[in-house]
C-alpha cells in the first residue's frame with residue numbers, strides 16, 4: 001500500500017518561524033511555550049480556527065499540531081475493517097496519547113521534537129516525522145484535544161468549536177471525498193455508526209473542559225476576534241515580564257571566573273597573533289591568515305577537552321601501546337557567520353565530525369540576539385559538542401547557542417564552547433547560566449568599546465574584517 005499524493009497527512013504547520021528572541025531566563029532556563037487547545041466535532045472548523053489565530057498573532061515561531069498525527073497503528077484485522085468503513089476512529093482508544101503527551105511536553109518545554117505524520121488514505125502513520133523546534137506558541141487541535149488530563153494541564157487556553165452537526169456532515173462529505181479518497185456511501189455509514197455516537201458520548205462532553213466555546217466556528221468573527229485579542233494580550237504580558245538575559249553579565253573583577261574557562265597558553269607566538277588581530281591597521285590578508293592560524297590552535301585546545309576512550313594497539317616492534325581512540329561523535333556547531341572561520345579549522349584537523357549551523361542575528365534596535373536558523377546533527381545527546389564562535393563579547397549569542405544545543409538534547413557537560421577572544425563579562429554571564437559548559441578561548445580581553453547597547457571587542461567586527469564586508 002503506497003501513500004498517494006492525495007492522502008491527507010496529519011498536518012503540522014509551521015507558519016511563522018524566524019527571528020525568535022530569547023526564550024529563556026538570564027539563568028539559562030527555558031520559559032514554557034504558550035499552548036492553545038482546540039477541540040470540536042469532525043469538520044466543525046477546528047483547523048480553520050487554528051489557522052486564523054496564527055495568522056493574527058504577532059509572535060514568531062508558532063506551530064499548529066494536529067491530533068491526526070497521533071492516530072495509532074492498526075492491527076491487520078483493524079486495518080481490513082477500516083477499509084470497509086467499519087473501524088471506530090472516533091473512540092478515544094484510536095489515539096496514541098503517550099506519543100501526543102511526549103511531543104507536546106517537548107514543545108511546551110521549548111525542546112526540539114519529531115512529530116509523526118498520518119495518512120488518511122492508508123489509515124496508517126507514515127514513516128516520516130516532522131522535525132519541529134522553537135515554538136513560542138503551540139496550537140493543538142483535534143476532536144479529542146480537550147480529553148486527556150495530561151494534555152489539558154499543559155494548555156494555557158482551551159477552546160471548543162461548536163458547529164451544527166448537519167453543517168459538519170456536509171463539510172465532512174465534501175472534504176473526505178476530495179482530500180481523503182473516500183466514497184460518499186462509506187462516509188455516511190462511518191458517520192452514522194461511529195462519528196455521531198462518539199461525538200455525543202466522548203467529544204461533546206469535553207466542552208466542559210473548555211475556557212471558551214465558539215459557536216459556528218470561523219463564521220463567528222466576533223468570538224474569534226475577542227479570543228485572539230485575549231491570547232495576544234496574555235502573550236504581551238508574558239513577554240513584558242520575561243527575564244531576558246542581560247546583554248552584559250554582572251561581572252566585576254572581584255568575583256573571578258570559574259575554572260570551566262580554559263585559556264590557551266599565552267606563548268609569545270599567541271600574543272603576537274592576537275596583536276595582529278587587534279591592530280586596526282592590519283591588512284585583510286594578514287587578518288585572515290592569522291585568524292586561521294590562531295583558530296587551528298584554539299580548536300586543537302578545544303579538542304583536547306573531549307572525552308576519549310582508551311585504546312591498546314601493538315607497535316611495529318610487537319610491543320603493546322596504551323593510548324586513546326579519536327572520537328567519532330563530535331558535533332561541530334558553528335554560530336554563523338563568524339564561527340565559520342573556526343569550522344574551517346576544525347575540518348582541517350578532525351576527519352570525523354558532524355556539522356551544524358546556527359544563525360543568530362542581533363536585533364537592530366535592542367541588539368538582543370534573535371534566532372533565525374538552526375540545523376543540527378541527529379542524536380545530539382550522543383555527541384560531544386564543539387560550539388564555535390569567533391568572539392564572546394556580551395555572552396548573549398553564546399548563551400542562545402548553548403540553549404539551542406541543550407534543547408536539541410545535547411548534555412551540558414558535553415559542550416565545549418570555543419572562541420578566539422572572550423571578554424570576562426561575557427564568560428561570567430555564560431558561566432552563571434551554564435556552569436558545566438567548558439569555554440576554551442585563545443585570549444581573555446577585558447577592554448570592550450561600548451556604545452549604549454552595542455558592545456565591541458578588541459577585534460572590532462571580526463566577521464566583517466575576515467570576510468571583507470566592512471563598510
Ligand SMILES: Nc1ncnc2c1ncn2[C@@H]1O[C@H](COP(=O)(O)OP(=O)(O)O)[C@@H](O)[C@H]1O
Pocket residue numbers: 040041042043044045046047048049171172175216217218219
Ligand atoms: N465557516 C466555514 N465556512 C465554510 N467552510 C468551512 C468553514 N469552516 C471550515 N470550512 C471547511 O470545512 C472543512 C473542514 O474544516 P476544518 O477547519 O478542516 O475542520 P476540522 O479541523 O474541525 O475537521 C474544510 O474544507 C474547511 O475549508
Ligand SMILES: Nc1ccn([C@@H]2O[C@H](COP(=O)(O)O)[C@@H](O)[C@H]2O)c(=O)n1
Pocket residue numbers: 041042043071089090119120122123124142143195
Ligand atoms: N484513518 C482515519 C482516521 C480518522 N478518520 C476520521 O477523522 C476524523 C477526525 O479528523 P477531523 O479533521 O475531522 O477532526 C474522525 O472523526 C475520524 O472519523 C478517518 O476517517 N480515517
